[in-house]
Every structure is written in C-alpha cells, then in structure tokens.
Amino acid sequence: MCRANVIYNRRLNDRDFHMALRLPKEFVDPRPGQFVMLRPAAPEGPLLSRPLSVHRFTRLHDHVVLGLLYRVVGRGTAMFSRWSSGTEALVLGPLGNGFRIDGKKQEHILIAGGMGVAPMGYLADCLRGRNLGGQRMIFCLGAKSQGELIGLERLETMGGRLHISTDDGTMGTCGTVAELLPGILGGREPEAVELYACGPPGMLKSLASSLPGDFSCQASLEARMACGVGACLGCAMTMRTDGKGVVRKSVCRDGPVFDLREICWDEIVIT
Amino acid sequence: MGVEIGSLRLKNPVMTASGTFGYGEEYAPYVDLNRLGAIVVKGLSWKPRLGNPPPRIMETPAGMLNAIGLQNIGVKAFISGKLPFLRNFDVAVVANVYGETVEEYLRVCELLTATSGIHALEINVSCPNVKKGGVAFGTDPEMIAEVTGRARGVTDLPLLVKLSPNVTDITAMAAAAESGGADGICLINTLTGMSVDVERRVPHLKNITGGLSGPAIKPVAVRMVWEAARTVKIPVIGIGGIMTAADALEFIIAGATAVQVGTANFVNPKATLEILSGLGAYMNRHGVGSIKELVGSLTT
Numbered sequence: 001m002c003r004a005n006v007i008y009n010r011r012l013n014d015r016d017f018h019m020a021l022r023l024p025k026e027f028v029d030p031r032p033g034q035f036v037m038l039r040p041a042a043p044e045g046p047l048l049s050r051p052l053s054v055h056r057f058t059r060l061h062d063h064v065v066l067g068l069l070y071r072v073v074g075r076g077t078a079m080f081s082r083w084s085s086g087t088e089a090l091v092l093g094p095l096g097n098g099f100r101i102d103g104k105k106q107e108h109i110l111i112a113g114g115m116g117v118a119p120m121g122y123l124a125d126c127l128r129g130r131n132l133g134g135q136r137m138i139f140c141l142g143a144k145s146q147g148e149l150i151g152l153e154r155l156e157t158m159g160g161r162l163h164i165s166t167d168d169g170t171m172g173t174c175g176t177v178a179e180l181l182p183g184i185l186g187g188r189e190p191e192a193v194e195l196y197a198c199g200p201p202g203m204l205k206s207l208a209s210s211l212p213g214d215f216s217c218q219a220s221l222e223a224r225m226a227c228g229v230g231a232c233l234g235c236a237m238t239m240r241t242d243g244k245g246v247v248r249k250s251v252c253r254d255g256p257v258f259d260l261r262e263i264c265w266d267e268i269v270i271t
Numbered sequence: 272m273g274v275e276i277g278s279l280r281l282k283n284p285v286m287t288a289s290g291t292f293g294y295g296e297e298y299a300p301y302v303d304l305n306r307l308g309a310i311v312v313k314g315l316s317w318k319p320r321l322g323n324p325p326p327r328i329m330e331t332p333a334g335m336l337n338a339i340g341l342q343n344i345g346v347k348a349f350i351s352g353k354l355p356f357l358r359n360f361d362v363a364v365v366a367n368v369y370g371e372t373v374e375e376y377l378r379v380c381e382l383l384t385a386t387s388g389i390h391a392l393e394i395n396v397s398c399p400n401v402k403k404g405g406v407a408f409g410t411d412p413e414m415i416a417e418v419t420g421r422a423r424g425v426t427d428l429p430l431l432v433k434l435s436p437n438v439t440d441i442t443a444m445a446a447a448a449e450s451g452g453a454d455g456i457c458l459i460n461t462l463t464g465m466s467v468d469v470e471r472r473v474p475h476l477k478n479i480t481g482g483l484s485g486p487a488i489k490p491v492a493v494r495m496v497w498e499a500a501r502t503v504k505i506p507v508i509g510i511g512g513i514m515t516a517a518d519a520l521e522f523i524i525a526g527a528t529a530v531q532v533g534t535a536n537f538v539n540p541k542a543t544l545e546i547l548s549g550l551g552a553y554m555n556r557h558g559v560g561s562i563k564e565l566v567g568s569l570t571t
C-alpha cells in the first residue's frame with residue numbers, strides 16, 4: 001500500500017471524473033487491465049477500499065502518475081469526487097492479471113460499455129507502445145447517451161478507427177455496443193484479430209451471445225471486493241471448466257480479465 | 272511479547288484470523304510473515320468446496336457481511352500446494368478445520384496431525400454460512416464437547432476451538448470446549464446478519480444472510496471474551512473488529528491471551544504489524560515488561 005497525492009480531480013459530466021494521483025517511484029508499472037484498490041489516507045469514508053482500473057500511467061524522473069476514470073455510483077466513489085489537489089490517498093496495486101497482448105495479431109478490437117472505457121485507455125497506450133496502435137486499433141464504444149461517452153477525444157487522437165453506439169441514438173448507432181460487433185467482425189479472420197472488452201455485466205453477456213463461434217474475447221469483469229489480493233474469496237465468480245463443470249475464481253487475483261466464454265452467466269446478477 | 276496457549280508458543284500475541292489472510296502467500300508481498308505470532312489459514316475441509324454463489328460480500332456501516340461458504344481447495348491440496356510455502360517461514364501455522372459431520376472433522380484433523388509444519392488446529396464450529404456442520408455444531412454445548420473431545424482423541428497438536436457469537440450464553444459454549452479438552456478457545460466468529468437492496472427489493476447477498484465482521488462487532492466480541500475468560504481456565508484468543516493496537520489491548524485487558532486480526536487485513540495489509548508495534552509502544556509507555564501482565568488486568 002503506498003501513499004498518493006491527488007494532482008487533479010476533474011469532473012467530466014454529471015457523474016464521471018478523471019483523477020490523477022502522484023505516487024512514489026517504487027510503484028511498479030501496471031500491465032493493461034490491472035487495477036488498484038483506493039482509499040483515503042485519513043480515517044474517513046467507507047471501511048473497504050474501492051477497485052478502480054488503471055486508465056493512464058506515466059513514469060517520471062522521481063515519481064509516477066496514475067490516471068483513474070470513475071463514475072459516482074455510491075458512497076465510496078462519491079467521496080472520491082470530493083477530493084481535490086493535495087488530498088492524500090492510499091493505493092494498493094497494481095493488482096490482477098490484466099490483458100494479454102499478442103503482437104502477432106493484425107488488429108486489436110477494444111470494446112467498452114460505459115465506464116468500461118477506463119482500462120481501455122491504458123490498453124490503447126500499451127498497444128501503441130508496442131507499435132500495435134494507429135490503424136491496427138479499432139474502438140467500439142457504447143454509452144447511454146452522448147454526454148456519457150467519455151474519453152472520446154483522447155481515443156480520437158490515437159489514430160484508431162472508432163465505432164460508437166448510444167442507447168438513445170444521440171450519437172453513433174442507436175443500440176448497444178454488442179450490436180455493433182457482428183458488422184465489424186464480418187469479413188475478418190478470427191486468427192488475425194484480438195478482442196478486448198470491459199463494461200457492465202449485461203453488456204458482456206450480450207457480447208458473449210453475439211460473438212461468432214470462432215472468435216475469442218478477453219473480458220474484464222467487475223465484482224464487489226474486500227481485499228483485492230485473493231485472500232477473502234469475496235469477489236468469486238463462477239467459471240466453466242473444460243466441459244467438466246464449474247469452478248469459482250477470484251476476480252481480483254485470477255482476473256479481472258477472463259476468457260469471455262469461460263464466464264458462467266447463470267450466477268451473475270445483472271442489474 | 273511471547274505467549275503460550277497450551278504447548279503452542281507464539282513469539283507475540285498477534286495472529287491472523289481464518290479466512291482473512293488466505294493461505295499466507297497472498298499477503299507475503301506486504302507483510303514479513305516471520306514477524307507474526309501465527310498465521311491461521313482459511314478453513315479446510317476434507318474435499319474441496321465451491322463455496323456459495325456470488326455476490327458474497329457487502330459493506331455495512333463499520334463492517335462487512337460475507338457468505339463465502341467455506342470455499343477451499345481441500346486439506347490434501349493445501350498440504351501439497353500451500354503448506355510448502357509456509358514452511359519457509361519461522362511462524363506458527365494454525366489450520367482452521369471444518370467438517371459437515373464429526374467424522375469429516377476428525378479425518379481432516381488426523382491428516383493435518385500427520386503432516387509437518389502445522390503447529391496447532393483450530394476447530395471451526397462457528398461458520399454461519401454453511402448448511403451443515405459449522406454453526407449447527409457451535410450452538411449446542413453437547414456437540415461442542417463431543418467434536419472437541421473426539422478431535423482431542425486424534426491429535427496431540429494444540430487444539431483450539433473457535434466459537435460462534437450467535438448463542439444466548441457464550442460461557443456454556445466455552446465451558447463445553449474446555450471440558451472436551453481444548454487448549455484454548457477463540458472468539459468470536461462472525462455475527463449472522465442481513466442487508467437488503469431496497470431499489471431491487473432483494474438481499475445484497477445471494478446466500479441471503481451472511482456473517483458480520485469488522486469494527487461494528489468489536490464491543491460484542493470484547494464482552495464475550497470477558498465473559499468466557501472468567502469462566503474457563505484455558506487461554507482465550509480474542510477476535511472481532513480489531514483494527515488498531517488499542518483494539519487489541521481492549522481484548523487482552525478483558526482477558527485474551529492473544530488476538531486474531533481479520534477484516535483489518537483487507538483495509539490495511541500491514542494491519543497486523545502495525546498492531547504489533549503499537550502493542551510494544553504501549554508496553555513501553557506503561558512500563559509493562561511482559562504482555563502476560565496485561566492479560567485480564569481489567570479492574571471493574
């Protein structure tokens with residue numbers, strides 16, 4: 001757990017924020033898809049830390065800067081939104097397994113629903129860092145409406161191709177991001193593309209059912225967490241094993257990234 | 272700082288609580304395991320257990336509810352896959368034992384007794400989140416005495432019995448464990464609780480009810496430790512909402528020989544070590560030479 005200071009905490013719309021934290025240089029470079037557990041240094045707020053994905057990461061001479069993108073949904077995130085420059089925080093991480101990047105794949109398709117865009121920003125940075133960016137990246141972004149399409153400007157500057165859907169049709173195609181996919185995958189070879197997805201469970205589930213049989217997809221799951229390190233087994237999700245049955249895996253330690261087809265949807269609460 | 276519980280010698284009284292510290296390895300990057308009084312590992316059953324379906328946890332005011340359902344890899348996989356790592360450390364390893372039947376408890380105890388690297392057994396008769404065994408045993412003094420007595424018959428390891436607070440009279444349960452031959456009793460396990468999502472009108476946990484832990488339960492735990500320590504002659508290990516050295520001291524002064532730290536590990540992975548150094552600072556400040564002088568030093 002290391003001490004961090006808020007550099008800035010900007011409001012992006014009604015309920016979304018972008019926060020940058022300054023951390024000591026000992027903080028190791030995250031892999032894309034990894035997350036941190038965040039809490040205030042002062043004894044206030046909820047008991048447990050809250051998991052947030054690494055959205056940006058910059059290593060500087062004597063410190064590092066961690067960028068987080070978050071949505072206010074409850075008590076913990078509401079507290080984060082009240083932090084300002086200088087606020088002291090505690091950060092545990094980077095945690096989890098993250099996305100695998102296969103440099104041999106021709107195209108990388110990044111699918112994000114709502115706040116699912118948070119890990120995709122850093123994944124795109126990492127792809128670019130390995131010369132897999134530009135036209136080799138395809139972004140599929142979905143949101144409730146135009147106002148909630150966050151991180152768009154930055155992704156636009158990355159040179160990837162952009163597909164957008166909104167539930168209310170205020171921007172891009174009217175519908176969900178899962179509905180965009182068959183059109184994009186048509187004509188592409190499963191071996192040539194890598195798919196990465198993050199978003200609410202409902203979106204991931206419809207993605208799983210609309211994904212053509214021979215494509216696979218790395219999906220980042222969410223779960224309520226207590227420890228973040230695999231000790232409490234509170235974040236377990238049910239996964240299929242090769243034909244034999246089910247196992248429970250910890251989202252924090254075995255995930256948060258899983259093979260989309262491995263996820264057993266029967267036991268996932270979709271709100 | 273050293274304390275004894277039967278023949279179990281601990282270099283200090285700060286232990287980890289079962290189910291909150293995994294198998295030790297999860298926290299090894301953050302905590303020097305050699306410095307702990309003991310590591311109590313996640314509850315072990317004979318066969319691997321899937322545990323309860325998700326969601327399994329929910330934060331509540333000053334605490335959390337959990338219904339893990341004793342998910343674990345089974346005692347054999349623990350011995351082959353997890354124990355070798357723990358043997359690298361100079362720390363007492365306590366195995367928390369669970370069974371659906373008395374026979375299952377005994378099989379697990381026998382196997383662990385025959386294994387090197389286990390320093391004590393903690394019989395869990397208090398898990399509120401499983402249908403059989405667990406708290407079903409822990410609310411009946413006769414069952415506690417029977418499970419303890421029969422475990423005593425199959426092991427020469429120090430035997431601890433972990434009690435449930437979900438009872439009317441904790442002293443009857445503590446006395447039953449003592450009469451069964453326990454070397455120490457540990458309390459408390461979690462208090463059964465429930466929380467409701469009012470928007471969706473469903474319970475927050477799939478299991479509906481769960482076990483409450485964290486600061487919210489501390490006063491209940493201190494009271495029960497005090498009552499139990501006045502009733503039995505064997506050492507009592509205090510558990511429940513310990514976040515700081517001051518919390519640990521409340522238990523020790525009320526009668527606990529040692530303490531276990533649970534939920535606090537989630538909040539701060541270094542909680543155990545910070546509690547330990549806080550105990551040292553307190554002893555210096557009060558001119559206390561041995562932690563044992565503090566045990567049960569409450570004046571009323």
Ligand SMILES: Cc1cc2nc3c(=O)[nH]c(=O)nc-3n(C[C@H](O)[C@H](O)[C@H](O)COP(=O)(O)OP(=O)(O)OC[C@H]3O[C@@H](n4cnc5c(N)ncnc54)[C@H](O)[C@@H]3O)c2cc1C
Pocket residue numbers: 035046050051052053054068069070071072073074075076077078115118119221222223224225251256
């Ligand atoms: C690996 C991982 C990465 C995440 N990354 C981000 C991110 O980059 N940006 C972001 O905004 N959010 C992210 N989340 C979700 C975020 O952790 C939750 O929104 C947050 O914990 C809610 O806390 P709260 O106190 O504000 O809400 P609470 O009051 O605890 O809950 C409000 C609502 O959110 C639900 N909720 C609570 N915790 C979680 C959770 N961990 N996952 C999903 N739903 C939850 C509750 O069931 C409830 O419906 C991530 C979650 C995980 C597991």
Ligand SMILES: Cc1cc2nc3c(=O)[nH]c(=O)nc-3n(C[C@H](O)[C@H](O)[C@H](O)COP(=O)(O)O)c2cc1C
Pocket residue numbers: 232233234288289290291313314337339341367395398433459460461483484485486488510511512513531532533534535
């Ligand atoms: C997530 C979780 C899992 C637990 N698993 C076990 C277990 O396997 N066996 C057991 O005897 N107690 C278990 N407990 C109970 C704790 O060991 C401890 O008795 C209880 O949490 C109270 O202490 P605390 O308030 O410090 O957490 C668990 C508690 C939590 C929070």
Ligand code: FES
Pocket residue numbers: 224225226227228229230231232233234235236250251252253
């Ligand atoms: S949050 Fe504790 S095991 Fe995942």
